[in-house]
Amino acid sequence: MDALAITLQYVFTGVAIGSIYAMVGLGFNIIYNCTGIINFAQGEFVMLGGMFMVTLTTVWKLPVGIAFPIAVLLVVLVGIGFERIAIHPLKNPSVLVLIMITIAGSILIKGLAMFAWGKEARYLPHFSGETPINIMGATILPQTLWVLASLLTVVVGLAYFFNRTLIGKAMRACAHNPDAARLVGISVKQMVTLSFGLSSGIGAIAGVVITPIILMDYQRGAMLALKGFGAAILGGLGSAPGAVLAGLLIGILESLGAGYISSHYKDAIALIVLLGVLFVRPGGLLGSADVQRLKKF
Amino acid sequence: MKKVLILTTILCLMLSGLGFAAEPAGEPIKIGAVFSVTGKASWLGEPERNTAKMIEAEVNAAGGINGRPIEVIVEDDAGVEANAVNAVKKLVTKDNVIAIVGPSVTGASLAVKPIAEEFGVPLISCAAAESIVNPVAKWVFKTPQKDSDCAIRIFEYMKSKGLTKVAIITSTDAFGDNGRKQLKAHAPQMGIEIAADETYGPADTDMTAQLTKIKASDAQAVINWSVVPAQVTVSKNMRQLGMTIPLYQSHGFGNVKYAQASGEAGEGIIFPAGRLLVVDTLADDNPQKAVLAKYKSDYESKFNDQVSTFGGHAYDALWLVINAIKEVGPDKAKIRDYVENTKGFVGTGGIFNFSPEDHCGLDKTAFEMIIVKDSKFVALSAVEKSAAQVIMIQED
Amino acid sequence: MKHYISLAFFIVVVMGLPMIVRNPYYVGTLVFVGIYSLITISLSLLLGYAGQISLGHAAFYGIGAYTSGLLATRCHLSPWIGLVCAAVVAGVLAYSIGRPVLKLRGHYLAMATLGFGEIVYIFLNSTVELTGGPSGFGQIPRFAVGAFSFKNDTRFYYLVWVTVIILLVLVLNVINSRIGRALRSIHGSETAANTMGVNTASYKMQVFVFSAAVSSIAGAYYAHYVTFVSPATFDANTSILLVTMVIIGGMSNVWGAILGALLLGTLPEYLRTFGDYDILIYGAIMLIIMMFAPEGLAGIAAAVKRKFEGTLVPRAAA
The missing domain is CATH 3.40.50.2300 (Response regulator)
Structure with a gap:
């Protein structure tokens, strides 16, 4: 391998890692936009997506094309159910209390998944085989293209939803000013439910497409959520393109760090850059610190 | 003031709760086990716990040890060192176990090493790292290969x-x-x-x-x-x-x-x-074959899951303790001495030969x-x- | 005044407990509760009073454990000196990162502190020659005064809980002073506090450094109690657990911080009998407390108290 091919390989690896972070990070934004909270159970939605997919394709023997939407739908139901049971009944909860509730929810979901799928890691065949695609001496797996394609689809879909549809616009209104939204007749509570549905759906899509690469076990969600949270923050909370940009950036930093500096410190390198960016831009890459100041927390 | 009263009441209730769970020491011979049944290493703790419970049932179905049943008390440490410390203390001081099998992971094993020494209870770890038995501690052994x-x-x-x-x-x-x-x-x-x-x-x-x-x-x-x-x-x-x-x-x-x-x-x-993974292809005259084949078929038929070497570490540890009790009775110091002098014990991990200098008992031929x-x-x-x-x- | 009666009562209970509870297992469990309490009390000052979240306090906890543990095993320094060094190291580190970090708000502050904690965790894992790496290191000596060693659980219990009491006295005094009022004003509205002439940055920094130093002391206690440390004890999960203790206990109440540490520190022990189901019960208990008592355990206590008083003195407006 010549030096160029090696560098290109690091970048490809970074994209492969980063696309996973971005995919997980995207899910945080919608609930945040609607409620101002970080949903600590987001990683569990990702895990559930992967696990349902494993069951549907290996036990029920469904083809990927059919199992994929069913898995996502099932997780959406879990997300909505969780919101209806644990968050909907509350009157004027504070942001910190809501976050704690999502932490408790994540523990519960994790526990249930442990009973449902056992403690061993589960695996899923790659959707389009494992023959690597060779570009100028560097390789990338077809599954990574699946992740990137889902990423693009979700970002475009969200842009359309929030800018072109009535429900999407109503949700944005809730995010900007819940009181004003209520005044013009938008049911903020229903929008919150919807935001949980959407977020869990995006998490599930992430889980389905990344499980072939990473294997899935019942406690994988927390680690993924941590990285995804980093991506969402670095990109600027609430910004979908920001999360994608930041996720890829973190992935590439880790990969280049492992390649050119030291694999022992690769995560630290990415985190130091993240902290550095926050110190200069307290609202993240594509976020605004002024908007941040107006949020409840 | 009231807050403190309530705090105190809760404190007392919690402590009495802790005491309430205690059972009087009865007939069964109690053996403790600390496994990572949940948490990061639960894929280790699961087969270990299953194996321990399987052996407990097997021994008791065969009439126990000298007429007394055994009771394996499994505690979960979730792979957390502080939890393992608490679990070992509980087993030793509350349940009065005579020996402990586990913990599953290296960190927890190293954290409880001083406690086994302090309370003088034989502890046979199921974790891999050599530092568990090197330097040798009087009461601590391990079954996985080095x-x-x-x-x-x-x-x-x-x-x-x-x-x-x-x-x-x-x-x-x-x-x-x-x-x-x-x-x-x-x-x-x-x-x-x-x-x-x-x-x-x-x-x-x-x-x-x-x-x-x-x-x-x-x-x-x-x-x-x-x-x-x-x-x-x-x-x-x-x-x-x-x-x-x-x-x-x-x-x-x-x-x-x-x-x-x-x-x-x-x-x-x-x-x-260990040879457990290739038992089917082993020669019939291999000294481990019978033990391995029995464990594999017992485990796989009982739990409908493939056997792993990890459960085997618990198998070896628990049988070492049970064999010792059969020979010298339920006495901590005697069990320790017996384990330390065990030679030629055929386990799933290999053929164990312990000595005062070697608390692992396996060499590279395992x-x-x-x-x-x-x-x-x-x-x-x-x-x-x-x-x-x-x-x-x-x-x- | 009222605080001192509560405090005196608390001291009597805490000091008297080991006379009734003799089993090393119970005492040992309470030692861990004491170690956690040190951190949660200082965290409640930061989170509940100054309104600054930190998801990186396990790092200070770990720095304390490693500093004191390494000084004692490698340099053969007395653990007492190690304890002081631990507090100083963590305090200096908190001061140096505090300036940029504390400018951040809300979730961004949470991420920055989380990131800081992860960096420390990676450092502990990667500097194998110094720290022993992921396998950690053991044979850390215990605290001793002359020939008197804090080697059994009861002795260590007193050491930890006396420290908790000293910290409580200190914190209760701070809360009811000018500083306490300034902190609460930051929690209310930082902008308003600034406008009124409160130097919010300075107060936030002081509390941050203080809580880091106290957490570090707690870490040193952990190291010399367990006598073995490894990085896994000081990861992000621990940071989140500590904040959870504070919030479950009741954020803006130091007694709540102790309650939270007591509940979540002993809960795993209660749930032992449930085997695998412990994870579900643990999650359910957390969920129920937060759903029905958003003010935490201290909030429940306050509500009970109100109800109790309400029966004696009927109030005009509820």
């Missing part, structure tokens, strides 16, 4: 194939770290050069960056030392990069599911492990070199023998 022997077996095999330059890639948890230390310690004296030394986080999703570096080095083979899921990812990433040099894994690869998950990329992986073939584990000696036969037939 990390150093694993490293030596891999190096010996490499040398037999004429390979001297190796890249090592290890995970940054206690298991990978101990492997890394042993590999680096034994390489010079075995005449092996470490061409690259890379690490990754245990939950990392992709190791191609590290492997690209290794590919660019002049390493002739890769040794990966970690547990699932990284060991699967490494093999797949090597295949993705088109790396053709052989991949060796540690004894952490001890579950056939990992070979299946690796798919094509897993073919040809070679690693040292390992069988195993190769992955058609997503199954096969003893390398059997493969090489049949390959030699093919050549002989062709020559005829």
Whole structure:
């Protein structure tokens, strides 16, 4: 391998890692936009997506094309159910209390998944085989293209939803000013439910497409959520393109760090850059610190 | 003021709650077990707990020990050191167990080592790292094979194939770290050069960056030392990069599911492990065969799950304790002495010969070199023998 | 005044407990509760009073454990000196990162502290020659005064809980002083506090450094009690657990901080009998407390108290 091919390989690896972070990070934004909270159970939605997919394709023997939407739908139901049971009944909860509730929810979901799928890691065949695609001496797996394609689809879909549809616009209104939204007749509570549905759906899509690469076990969600949270923050909370940009950036930093500096410190390198960016831009890459100041927390 | 009153009441209630769960010491002989039934290493704790409960039922169905049933009290430490400390104290001071099996993981085992010493209770760890029994502590033993022997077996095999330059890639948890230390310690004296030394986080999703570096080095083979899921990812990433040099894994690869998950990329992986994984291909006169075959069929029929070497570590530990009780009765000091002087105990991990200097009891012959073939584990000696036969037939 | 009566009562209970509870297992469990309490009390000052979240306090906890543990095993320094060094190291580190970090708000502050904690965790894992790496290191000596060693659980119990009491006295005094009022004003509205002439940055920094130093002392206690440390004890999960203790206990109440540490520190012990189901019960208990008592355990206590008083003195407006 010549030096160029090696560098290109690091970048490809970074994209492969980063696309996973971005995919997980995207899910945080919608609930945040609607409620101002970080949903600590987001990683569990990702895990559930992967696990349902494993069951549907290996036990029920469904083809990927059919199992994929069913898995996502099932997780959406879990997300909505969780919101209806644990968050909907509350009157004027504070942001910190809501976050704690999502932490408790994540523990519960994790526990249930442990009973449902056992403690061993589960695996899923790659959707389009494992023959690597060779570009100028560097390789990338077809599954990574699946992740990137889902990423693009979700970002475009969200842009359309929030800018072109009535429900999407109503949700944005809730995010900007819940009181004003209520005044013009938008049911903020229903929008919150919807935001949980959407977020869990995006998490599930992430889980389905990344499980072939990473294997899935019942406690994988927390680690993924941590990285995804980093991506969402670095990109600027609430910004979908920001999360994608930041996720890829973190992935590439880790990969280049492992390649050119030291694999022992690769995560630290990415985190130091993240902290550095926050110190200069307290609202993240594509976020605004002024908007941040107006949020409840 | 009232707050404090309530605080006190809750405190008292909680303490009385703790006491309430206590049962009077009855007839059964109590043996403690601390496994990571939940948490990060629950894939270890699960087969260990299952195995312990299976043996308990088996012994009691056969009338117990000298007419007394045994009771295995399994505590979960969730892989957390503070929890393991509490669990061991509970077992010793509240349940009055006479011996403890576990913990499952290295960190927890090292954390409870001083407690076993302080309270004088025999503790047989199911965790891998050599530091558990080196330096030797009076009351602490372990059943998994030694990390150093694993490293030596891999190096010996490499040398037999004429390979001297190796890249090592290890995970940054206690298991990978101990492997890394042993590999680096034994390489010079075995005449092996470490061409690259890379690490990754245990939950990392992709190791191609590290492997690209290794590919660019002049390493002739890769040794990966970690547990699932990284060991699967490494093999797949090597295949993705088109790396053709052989991949060796540690004894952490001890579950056939990992070979299946690796798919094509897993073919040809070679690693040292206990003979449990290849019991079907062992010669009938192998001294371990009967024990291994029985454990495998018992476990797999009872739990409808594939047997792993990890549950085997608990099997060996618990039987060591039970054998000791049969011989010397339920007495902590006598059990300790008996275990320390046990020779020729046939377990799943190998044939144990303990001594006051050696609280592990296994040497490098406990390992069988195993190769992955058609997503199954096969003893390398059997493969090489049949390959030699093919050549002989062709020559005829 | 009222605080001192509560405090005196608390002291009597805490000091008297080991006379009734003799089993080392119970005492040992309470030692861990005491170690956690040190951190949660200081965290409640930061989170509940100054309104600054930190998801990185396990790092200070770990720095304390490693500093004191390493000084004692490698340099053969007395653990007492190690304890002081631990507090100083963590305090200096908190001061140096505090300036940029504390400018951040809300979730960004949470991420920055989380990131800081992860960096420390990676450092502990990677500097194998110094720290022993992921396998950690053991044989850390215990605290001793002359020939008197804090070797059994009861002795260590007193050491930890006396420290908790000293910290409580200190914190209760701070809360009811000018500083306490300034902190609460930051929690209310930082902008308003600034406008009124409160130097919010300076107060936030002081509390941050203080809580880091106290957490570090707690870490040193952990190291010399367990006598073995490894990085896994000081990861992000621990940081989140500590904040959870504070919030479950009741954020803006130091007694709540102790309650939270007591509940979540002993809960795993209660749930032992449930085997695998412990994870579900643990999650359910957390969920129920937060759903029905958003003010935490201290909030429940306050509500009970109100109800109790309400029956004696009927109030005009509820």
